[in-house]
Amino acid sequence: MSKYQTSNKTQLALIEAAGELAAEKGFGTVTTRAIADRAGENIGSIHYHFGGRDQLLEAVLRYVAQDWIDNPLDQYIADCDLAEKTGQAEALRRAVVRFADMLFDDEKPEWHSRAVYQVLQYPSPLHDIFREIIMNREHEQVEQLLLKIDSDLSKEMLVLHFNLLLSPLITHSDYRGAILPRLNQPTYSREYLQALVDQCVEQSLLRYRLPLD
């Protein structure tokens, strides 16, 4: 298995087609036929390469997860002096910028961010896999930073503050289909995203009484 060159190309085409469709219609409603059609491949190849529909969707999740794993927060804030208030403020900003990059960077296919978070909405095997391979790591990275800023935060409050910091980004990703029409824009403009990031950063800097600049 997986000996010939064409195998990889087929698998990638199926993953990308499945990811696109999942982003458009949701993981639960994507059919093997629609995937095969968009990928220009055969239904049988889904089962040959992945074992079935569910395993292909899991592969989609792991494919996107790799992008998050390859860009850990640690490497974004490696040169920040977390002992200093100004270093903490800069690290907080970079945490927001990184998260926004992961969700809105237009060099990434849109389905990367669209496909990811939705699996958290309902109980499913994919839900558990996502929590294990992405969400836990993301929370731990951010919570580690928040603890440097305020060591009094309990485990409960760390969960809350994770959401206070990043939920505007998450809602802008999840509900872009509802928000963009209100903005009369086809995609978020660079200026709008900049304002979004700035406001996320500012309100957290205010919350932790860190220097605004």
Place this chain on the structure above:
Amino acid sequence: MSKYQTSNKTQLALIEAAGELAAEKGFGTVTTRAIADRAGENIGSIHYHFGGRDQLLEAVLRYVAQDWIDNPLDQYIADCDLAEKTGQAEALRRAVVRFADMLFDDEKPEWHSRAVYQVLQYPSPLHDIFREIIMNREHEQVEQLLLKIDSDLSKEMLVLHFNLLLSPLITHSDYRGAILPRLNQPTYSREYLQALVDQCVEQSLLRYRLPLD
């Protein structure tokens, strides 16, 4: 049509069953058989009373929407003097409290809030209906308040600030299946929700330089 007493009871049972299932698995994956089974009714009744699966799901949406329509923001902040900073601050708090009540009040069935926002995630007829009957009204109410607080806000920035104000509540509703396990709690505790609301209010009071108390 709709002449006998039993008709209303059957329709309500079907709406509630469909709402529960939609909240659990998503609108797209709910089947007529599952709805009929949970409601203790017959599949044929779905088509008899509503015309089909899609129309029943639309009825579910309108049923929940009525709860939002019956509790407009205006009546929550009617006695706030929006000309005064303290009145603006109090109105902002009540806007957050109201939204949290709509999403987390445990006197409402959980599926009310779980079912609502998910339809905004993908293009669909339900998506458009929801935007028309709920989302536009909610945005207008909050944006009207925000304009009283800061009349310089552009239409674009009003959209952004709506999300800055309320997105922590939205993510806590949408992702409760992912957040609650991190809190090791079956449901959000009263204390946690209080902290969530307080933080939402505080960060917006700080943003608009309104008095904290």
Place this chain on the structure above:
DNA sequence: ACTAAATTTAATCGATCGATTAAATTTTGC
């Protein structure tokens, strides 16, 4: 209680789902 209308029920329709199979084709090492 009778009757006509409204509602509920069980059975069945064609379409489409994920999955499987065996044959056809392509790829790679030699």
Place this chain on the structure above:
DNA sequence: GCAAAATTTAATCGATCGATTAAATTTAGT
């Protein structure tokens, strides 16, 4: 370029989907 392995393909499987139908039952006015 040959042979063996890997991959792709088309056809088909049973299960389940939303929808429909006609018969059975229930309801409400008289």
